């Protein structure tokens with residue numbers, strides 16, 4: 327094994343790969359664009375939906391509105407942007423429950439006869455509200471109505487207590503004050519800690535995929551494999567030269583994606599319209615976290631590169647390779663979802679499972695709660711697998727049946 | 733310079749079982765000589781040449797190339813050989829010069845030597861105009877010239893051509909034929925395979941008729957014609973194989 331030959335092969339493949347537009351899209355453009363695009367779309371949809379529900383005016387029909395106490399009536403009418411109040415007179419001859427189901431309006435309130443009187447006399451009474459739990463707008467309207475009603479009831483209770491010359495403090499013996507001790511980083515880590523490693527691992531795979539197909543199956547497709555096999559460099563030198571280029575592209579793609587995410591979160595957190603999400607966005611990629619993420623991306627790319635190169639050199643054409651890689655993408659990147667599954671915690675066993683360990687380590691690192699003993703365990707497992715995969719790729723490259731498969 | 737001794741190569745094929753692609757093939761070829769393997773598709777020509785150029789290992793038997801046994805030191809054999817086949821491809825995104833330089837480096841040549849030798853060959857083959865444009869933009873004939881330069885850059889004593897004119901137009905075929913003659917005249921040992929009788933007649937000092945992995949008969953074109961009593965190689969071939 328000569329370093330000079332590996333260098334020659336490496337340099338040639340780098341040059342060839344840089345000029346490959348497809349690879350450059352997968353390794354640079356996509357990782358930079360993917361996360362911000364996806365997140366923006368998700369945010370926009372979510373914020374839009376929340377706004378639509380919270381700010382939509384709800385149509386409510388109050389049957390027997392004349393029996394509503396004046397105080398409550400006024401509160402319902404007070405904010406016309408909150409409720410548009412109608413009565414049964416607006417739906418003559420119609421079954422109001424059916425109309426509600428048909429979404430003609432969002433709430434149906436049925437006031438019993440003598441409701442005002444019952445409240446004045448302090449005798450038990452009730453009010454019926456119908457809503458459609460399957461409709462977000464209807465549920466939201468119910469929530470709004472419920473809070474208006476509850477406020478009114480509290481006022482009634484207060485007035486009754488005061489009438490009996492009892493202090494209203496009796497109604498509220500103590501306050502509960504909830505205080506969140508989690509740092510913003512931890513909260514954000516829990517929220518995004520799962521999706522970030524998934525993106526990193528996916529972009530790393532996609533970055534390595536394109537050059538792997540080109541450097542392996544591509545040699546067969548172009549008809550250059552034979553010239554390589556009769557050139558005086560050894561098969562091992564070819565494997566290593568190619569391997570490092572593929573790995574480097576994978577790392578590059580991961581880096582691009584990481585850089586893009588860092589900038590994206592900084593930018594979003596500083597966007598005033600994102601104020602209500604500020605805490606969620608408090609992802610701080612401090613130097614230590616960044617360094618750790620970088621360090622794990624290297625063995626991941628190493629594993630992907632070796633497996634992809636083996637598969638690719640086995641395939642007879644780029645198309646065949648693409649088929650295998652599609653399946654591989656599923657198998658290799660799926661475990662990255664581990665960090666998205668609630669309740670999956672790092673321990674020694676899980677730290678040994680490749681990809682799963684990475685996604686959890688990144689998640690914990692972002693949340694700032696990483697434990698080094700697991701990081702070391704994971705690294706041992708990852709490097710062992712990368713070495714094994716590389717050894718396998720080399721053996722594979724030495725087999726005639728693989729190189730000249732019919 | 734080339735000496736094949738009882739070469740055998742078996743492939744395991746899913747449908748056909750064990751295929752004897754090369755079956756006890758022996759021949760030799762001297763410096764300054766063009767030796768032809770003439771046979772139809774599937775005769776075993778490519779497999780034989782791949783064994784000679786160390787891309788494949790023989791199942792049994794061996795070959796000595798310029799004094800080195802292919803089964804003992806394939807690495808050394810590789811540096812003694814220039815290899816060119818009809819379906820040899822190029823790296824489309826590299827220029828001719830970059831591609832040739834890559835192989836020069838793989839063959840262990842020094843930087844200046846690569847530069848000097850490629851300039852020389854680009855001039856000889858009239859390639860100056862496209863030596864620095866990307867291979868993907870070249871015509872088939874131009875591409876074949878790039879392959880030629882790649883195969884002889886390291887000035888090997890032995891040249892192996894596997895159906896080098898396959899799929900080429902008349903002009904490009906002529907370039908190849910001239911190049912093979914040039915190799916012979918400069919004292920290289922040339923082995924070359926084809927299924928085209930006329931090409932064999934035109935180029936080869938000696939021809940082996942190969943079919944089903946076996947060499948049926950060997951000799952100069954005239955020997956073969958005389959022995960079979962035919963006046964063209966095609967009829968001679970049918971006669972020999974039909975026997």
Ligand SMILES: Nc1ncnc2c1ncn2[C@@H]1O[C@H](COP(=O)(O)OP(=O)(O)O)[C@@H](O)[C@H]1O
Nearest residue numbers: 730732743745753772773774775776777778779
């Ligand atoms: N890698 C391989 N695997 C299985 N069979 C092969 C392989 N390479 C060649 N063969 C078979 O060996 C025989 C000789 O093939 P080949 O040497 O390519 O012939 P030629 O070059 O004369 O057309 C054919 O029957 C072919 O199908």
Ligand SMILES: [Mg+2]
Nearest residue numbers: 777778779895
């Ligand atoms: Mg052939």
